[in-house]
Structures are given as structure tokens and as C-alpha cells.
Amino acid sequence: MGFGDLKSPAGLKVLNEFLADKSYIEGYVPSQADVAVFDALSGAPPADLFHALRWYNHIKSYEKQKSSLPGVKKPLGNYGPVNIEDTTGSTAKDTKEEDDDDDIDLFGSDDEEENEESKRVREERLAQYEAKKSKKPALIAKSSILLDVKPWDDETDMAKLEECVRSIQMEGLVWGASKLVPVGYGIKKLQIQCVVEDDKVGTDVLEENITAFEDFVQSMDVAAFNKI
């Protein structure tokens, strides 16, 4: 909070803006808050800042009863718009630290006046990073898939089924170990591992190809899917 430097044109402008819809610094009656800000000014604000000037003239009329106005005088930094940082240095040290926590400007950059030096360093780092990235070989994304292939009944020839499945040849597809897992009533399902390149083989294509052996395969599920 605060108006910044009230002796500078920028500070007065903040005050002017702040007072556009307010008659007093705080609340609806003149108080010590007004006196504190009034005293911080070096004189009447310029005529074009009419909100600030109006307030100034009004508070001036309370000159004689200044000390009897209600409220307790607080450091100047406690008044004014919330989104302006206090630059008067009048706020006590501990409250200032508290303020720092509250006033995190999520959308602003932390140093607006970026100097030449830091700009150069940043660009250098960026160039380095780009070079490093281009040297690295592109990683091929692979996945390890565990498939469950279910036969029609206990009379389905599982060896033949496995042969059929393994007969599927595609670029970027490697078949791995397999085993037969009993499901019940003497029926066994084929659990088979395979490694695929993500860009080249999709599970949809795989499923389509496997279920194409309709004589043996009743259905197919993906039991596990792991990115390598």
C-alpha cells in the first residue's frame, strides 16, 4: 500500500486517482489518515489533479481541529491503493516483510528495467541451450505392451493362436515373451509381451490385426501399457 513518493508528480497522480471516488483517505469522515497524507504533501496539488486538489482544500479547512480528528496516525505506507508498493520507507521493517509475501505479482516480470548486461547473458544461455538440444539424438518413444488374447473355448489350439499372433509383422513392432494363463473351465488365455514404437504402431492397429484371426481369437485386451 501507499502512494509512492507524494512529493513527486507520479505519487500525486496515484493520490488523485485514489481520491476520484473517495472524499477521504479512509472512511466517510476526516481522520488522522487524512492528516498523515496531508502532512506528507509539500503543498497544494496542481490544478489538473482536481481530485487530489479538492481533497487537499477540504482537509485544509480542518487545519485548526487537526489534532482532534478521530483515528490513530499510522505510517504513510498503510494508506492508499493496495496495489502500489510503498516507497516511502516509513513502514516498519517487519510489516514491510509481510507485505513482500502478499504482493507477489503473478503476471509481472520481477525486474522491468532489464539492463543490457542481463539481456546479453540471457541470450547467450538461450543460444547454448539451443546448441545442446540440437546435438542430442532424437529419442524414439517406445512402449511396452502386455496383451491378453482370449480364445473362443478350451478346444482352441493355443499354439496355433500364438503362431498367428506372432505372424503379425509391422515396422516398429517386436514380439516378446508369452505365456498361457488359465482363466477357468480349462480355458487358457495368451498373455504376450510386445514393444512398439509409439509413432508407428498404435494399439488400435494391433487389436485390429489380432482380432482378424477370428477362427482363434475371441477378443483382445491391453493388460498393461508402459512407456519406456
Add this chain to the structure above:
Amino acid sequence: MAVKELVALEKCLGLNSGKYSSRAQGAGKIPVLQTNKGPSLVGLSTIASHLVKEAKKEELLGSTAEEKAIVQQWLEYRISYIDRASSKEDIRNVLNDLNHYLKDKVFVAGNTVTLADILIYYGLHPVITGLSVQEKETYINVSRWFSHIQNYPGIRQHLPSLVFIKNRIYASNH
């Protein structure tokens, strides 16, 4: 309307309620106060001034000769412009007038509340109630003055408190 307003003013001044009636005059109605002594008083500002004197709060009519004149002028304005504003155009003119006038003022006259503040506040209340947020911001000086007066102890009475917010989303041009 005017009678209700005078009753509110009586309460605000700490007076007992008087005997009011209203009389048709021209297109509108004007309030009449039947006093115990002498003839009855006619007209809003006449009665209001009388009430202020009755309550021995003469400072509400202005403390210097200049302030007194300003208060009278704005009481007249209240009757002849605010009360007779019938079209949207009239209302806009009134608001523009006031917005301009209040630019460098906290109260209508001087640096304390006067009868002019109170009566213009009562008179404008229905008008301000009908304004949109954007309009309220256009007439920022009126809005500021209005919210100041409605928060001044004792004035608002039965009237609902209106909300003023400063919208910072769009650029304002006041």
C-alpha cells in the same frame, strides 16, 4: 414523495413529526406543513428551511453569507431542475451539471454538510438507484459525493444504501 422526505429530514434533525398534507400545484404536488402558530407553510425548501431553524441547526443553511447564498441556489436547483426532470435527457443534464460542479467539492457548499446536500441527496436517490455501474462511474464526482452523503450519520434514514464500485476493467474517461 416530498412529504416522506420532510419526515426523514425531521428525524435527521431530531424533531417531532409535524402535520403534513400535500396540495396539487401545476403538474406536481407540493407539501404543506400545518404549524401551530400562524399560517401553514408551503413548498419543500420553505418547509425544510423552517425545520432547520426549528431544530436550531442554522449552520445547515450555510455559515457565511456566501455559503448561505449557495445553499439557497442549490435548493432552488433541486426544486426546479431535479424534481422537474422528466425525460432521460433532463436527468442526464442534471447529472452532468452536478458532476461538473462537484469536481472540486466535497460538499455542495463549504466544507460541512448543509441542507443543500441533504435535499439534493433525497431528490437524487431515485435517479441514482436507476443508474448502471458504468453510468455511476461516468458521473464519478456525483457518485463520490452521493456515497459520502449517504454514509453521513443520520441523513440516509429509510432510504436503501446504494453501492458504488470503481470498475477498473475498462478505461474511464472522467
